[in-house]
Amino acid sequence: xxxxxxxxxxxxxxxxxxxxxxxxxxxxxxxxxxxxxxxxxxxxxxxxxxxxxxxxxxxxxxxxxxxxxxxxxxxxxxxxxxxxxxxxxxxxxxxxxxxxxxxxxxxxxxxxxxxxxxxxxxxxxxxxxxxxxxxxxxxxxxxxxxxxxxxxxxxxxxxxxxxxxxxx
Numbered sequence: 516x517x518x519x520x521x522x523x524x525x526x527x528x529x530x531x532x533x534x535x536x537x538x539x540x541x542x543x544x545x546x547x548x549x550x551x552x553x554x555x556x557x558x559x560x561x562x563x564x565x566x567x568x569x570x571x572x573x574x575x576x577x578x579x580x581x582x583x584x585x586x587x588x589x590x591x592x593x594x595x596x597x598x599x600x601x602x603x604x605x606x607x608x609x610x611x612x613x614x615x616x617x618x619x620x621x622x623x624x625x626x627x628x629x630x631x632x633x634x635x636x637x638x639x640x641x642x643x644x645x646x647x648x649x650x651x652x653x654x655x656x657x658x659x660x661x662x663x664x665x666x667x668x669x670x671x672x673x674x675x676x677x678x679x680x681x682x683x
Contacts, residue, residue: 551615574631
């Protein structure tokens with residue numbers, strides 16, 4: 516009588532573990548199979564069409580801080596609204612499966628700062644800034660004030676000449 520119960524319990528556990536691993540697969544932020552250069556081309560085209568900047572979030576699914584920033588930035592209403600209004604965000608993978616080395620060489624080796632690392636491009640694809648994410652951290656997470664300041668300093672409006680022209 517115990518054997519069928521144990522067998523049924525094992526089957527249920529195996530089924531549930533399959534659902535958990537499937538759920539984890541769909542929560543992947545970075546696609547190890549994606550070609551970073553093509554992602555950037557698409558992001559630049561989107562940014563040009565929508566008058567935005569490009570924010571490359573470079574990291575990997577293996578990176579705790581990369582996953583934390585992605586989740587935090589989507590759940591933080593202020594940061595999420597700035598990202599949606601001012602940037603086209605592309606998650607560029609860096610992992611043992613795909614380091615996107617050609618792209619990172621072209622971007623000036625941003626991986627030297629660790630992960631995640633953020634690279635801001637204008638809508639013509641010019642690299643404007645590379646941000647070491649450690650300066651955006653606070654405690655065991657990210658600082659809303661620091662992240663907002665970073666995003667506001669590198670959005671399209673901040674870089675327009677008319678923003679700084681003196682008014683008579």
